[in-house]
Amino acid sequence: MIKTAIRFSQYRIYWILLLVLGVVLESIALYYQYVLDEWPCVLCIHIRIWVFGFILIAIFGIFLGQYIATNRTLHLFNSIVMIGFVERSWQVLAVERGWVFGDCNMDAGLPPWFALDSWFPALFEVQTSCGYTPLIILNISMAEILMLMSAFLLITSLALSIASYGSE
16 A cells, blocks of 8 residues: 555656646636636635645646656645645635634735736636535535545645655
């Protein structure tokens, strides 16, 4: 099992699968926004940013992952991104379930040097307040699916990050 993880951490297929998953997640989000009129809240926009983060890391992994030091660094960065993805997913679920009460406004809270909401409003503009995510399938909400998926991706990323140090 450990040897399999070590080998998988070195393969380009992991980065390709991660890229495909990220593109699918972003496509689903845009489908819900523009076709089903389910507008994104600030937490949803933050999740989109974390997903774009691992898409970018996956692209670098596809092209530069054959170098051991770069591969290790990318796995480490990917684990950091996945921690952010889990945290934002938990916040969405916690707000939806009423576990936390917070100020969820219409401002993405991004600094001027990273104003994605201004540069790419079609993708990153906050358009509604927090508190609700649509049901996806079998009465499972988008927040529940995001929480499960992000936790799985974090565990996988951490395992592969550790395994990448087992390679020679």
